[in-house]
Amino acid sequence: xxxxxxxxxxxxxxxxxxxxxxxxxxxxxxxxxxxxxxxxxxxxxxxxxxxxxxxxxxxxxxxxxxxxxxxxxxxxxxxxxxxxxxxxxxxxxxxxxxxxxxxxxxxxxxxxxxxxxxxxxxxxxxxxxxxxxxxxxxxxxxxxxxxxxxxxxxxxxxxxxxxxxxxxxxxxxxxxxxxxxxxxxxxxxxxxxxxxxxxxxxxxxxxxxxxxxxxxxxxxxxxxxxxxxxxxxxxxxxxxxxxxxxxxxxxxxxxxxxxxxxxxxxxxxxxxxx
Amino acid sequence: xxxxxxxxxxxxxxxxxxxxxxxxxxxxxxxxxxxxxxxxxxxxxxxxxxxxxxxxxxxxxxxxxxxxxxxxxxxxxxxxxxxxxxxxxxxxxxxxxxxxxxxxxxxxxxxxxxxxxxxxxxxxxxxxxxxxxxxxxxxxxxxxxxxxxxxxxxxxxxxxxxxxxxxxxxxxxxxxxxxxxxxxxxxxxxxxxxxxxxxxxxxxxxxxxxxxxxxxxxxxxxxxxxxxxxxxxxxxxxxxxxxxxxxxxxxxxxxxxxxxxxxxxxxxxxxxxx
Numbered sequence: 108x109x110x111x112x113x114x115x116x117x118x119x120x121x122x123x124x125x126x127x128x129x130x131x132x133x134x135x136x137x138x139x140x141x142x143x144x145x146x147x148x149x150x151x152x153x154x155x156x157x158x159x160x161x162x163x164x165x166x167x168x169x170x171x172x173x174x175x176x177x178x179x180x181x182x183x184x185x186x187x188x189x190x191x192x193x194x195x196x197x198x199x200x201x202x203x204x205x206x207x208x209x210x211x212x213x214x215x216x217x218x219x220x221x222x223x224x225x226x227x228x229x230x231x232x233x234x235x236x237x238x239x240x241x242x243x244x245x246x247x248x249x250x251x252x253x254x255x256x257x258x259x260x261x262x263x264x265x266x267x268x269x270x271x272x273x274x275x276x277x278x279x280x281x282x283x284x285x286x287x288x289x290x291x292x293x294x295x296x297x298x299x300x301x302x303x304x305x306x307x308x309x310x311x312x313x314x315x316x317x318x319x320x321x322x323x324x325x326x327x328x329x330x331x332x333x334x335x336x337x338x339x340x341x342x343x344x345x346x347x348x349x350x351x352x353x354x355x356x357x358x359x360x361x362x363x364x365x366x367x368x369x370x371x372x373x374x375x376x377x378x379x380x381x
Numbered sequence: 382x383x384x385x386x387x388x389x390x391x392x393x394x395x396x397x398x399x400x401x402x403x404x405x406x407x408x409x410x411x412x413x414x415x416x417x418x419x420x421x422x423x424x425x426x427x428x429x430x431x432x433x434x435x436x437x438x439x440x441x442x443x444x445x446x447x448x449x450x451x452x453x454x455x456x457x458x459x460x461x462x463x464x465x466x467x468x469x470x471x472x473x474x475x476x477x478x479x480x481x482x483x484x485x486x487x488x489x490x491x492x493x494x495x496x497x498x499x500x501x502x503x504x505x506x507x508x509x510x511x512x513x514x515x516x517x518x519x520x521x522x523x524x525x526x527x528x529x530x531x532x533x534x535x536x537x538x539x540x541x542x543x544x545x546x547x548x549x550x551x552x553x554x555x556x557x558x559x560x561x562x563x564x565x566x567x568x569x570x571x572x573x574x575x576x577x578x579x580x581x582x583x584x585x586x587x588x589x590x591x592x593x594x595x596x597x598x599x600x601x602x603x604x605x606x607x608x609x610x611x612x613x614x615x616x617x618x619x620x621x622x623x624x625x626x627x628x629x630x631x632x633x634x635x636x637x638x639x640x641x642x643x644x645x646x647x648x649x650x651x652x653x654x655x
Contacts, residue, residue, distance in 0.1 A: 150430065150431070152428070152429050152430065152654075154426070154428050155426050156424065156425075156426065157424070158498050158499065158501075158502045159498075160498045160640075162640045163640070164494045164640050164641075164642050165494075165639075165640060165641045165642065166642045166643075178641060180641070180643050180644065183473075186484075186486070186487065186488050187488070190486070191485055191486045191607075191645075192484055192485055192486075192645040193473070193474055193475060193485070193645060194474050194643070194644060194645060195471060195472065195473055195474070196470070196471070196472040196474065196641065196644070196647070197469065197470070197471055197472075198469065198470040198471075198472060199457075199467070199469055200467055200468050200469070200470065201467060203640070204640070210460075210466055211465055211466055211467070212460070212464070212465045212466075213460065214460050214461070220438045220439075224432050224433075224434045224652070225432065227432075228432045228652065228654075333465075361635055361637070361652065363635070363637020363638075363649070363650035363651075363652075364637075364650055365439075365639070365648060365650060366434075366436045366437070366438050366439055366477070366478070366648070366650055367438075367439045367452060367454070367470065367648070368438050368439065368440045369440075369454050369468070370454065370468060370470070371465075371466040371467060371468060373470070374639060374640070374641070375637070375650070376637035376638055376639060376640055376649070376650065378498070378502065378635065378637075380426075380502075
């Protein structure tokens, strides 16, 4: 469990991120001007016939960005002796399939409990970059990939979630999911900052999702997608499961974001209505 | 925070439940014969126009059955000094708006990660007993209340969730929500065991939901709804919010149950598609 020792690991693992405080603040300024579809706006949800689970089961073994267990359970009551079971959990907020709320990278943004509900049940666009990612572990989804999707499926719906499908979950259980090399550098796909800027400024997208450990690709040192996207009042979901089981367009994403006051994100239950 | 002291409180608060281990085991035997609608069965989901949040924000102050904080956050990284925020949570599984999985009251039942997804996105039937509950804090929803609902809206859909709406959330912030008297007895509405048996054996319902602390009403000593319903492979949701904002029939409930391995339940994000 993530007790005394692990927290120090986290401090060490993430210390390099501290360098980019300035960039995050800058992002907040840029993004504040971008209006999101509001609750009052008329919405059209497509009919659906089935539900697809896009959530990995969270276990202590599930890889985390920080390299420490993301969850630990302690049994408080046991059916054998007490007639019922109850556990106490210790949870690292950004573990498993989880939401990054705006306040993860901003001073005053929304936590998962404050994100407007209309931004958590949204059209889902899945951009398949799995072929490119299989050739280049550091692949970044770029504006050209968005253009290919739009040519086939039409303009990205305003307020949608854009999900990067790299097929990376096939590497779970091996070191390749995080892909850390002998210099401690991660290798997995993510969003190119130019794609992020386009989705923010020219498509008014609500959320980004990846099937990898981070919205930014593994080798990122500046976390530029995080530092522009989240302070702009947008959310992200990392470690999505099963994106290969949903159509590239037409589904509705339901993000069951944990409603915990003061959180910066947290493990989420994520479904697609197809 | 739920640190050293609180666990002892929990042990004390729930010790009386230990008496009913036998009843739970009996329930497992009874319920095992009841088949649920399977994944292969054709489903018809109604079209929806809006999403209603049925989830309370989980805070350390939110009342729990055990009388201890249900959640605590510890800041690990702070935007001011590190450029981003991360917390570690301690969570009592059965706190806030949360799911009771079958294994909460059984030896080998499903946890929230194992419940079939087709049983977590289901028709929602809301039975309004708020007038009766306002006159009797210990009111139990009984088969007659179900009959009234069915007379108006037709037979309860197979595989639905039946939600008891008592209006109890108006008592949040006062001692009346838990309603503990000077003898330590709780007072709030719940499901009558006869209604529970009817919904299990004659209606094949997937889940029960309440806007109070427990599926069983406050003074219950035998927890008979828990001990028959959960071991039968069914789930419950406690502390629902906003049930007065959804129609009595026709909505679809989405239970964003946390997908944590080994859990007996956990805080959930719950939406109605209306």
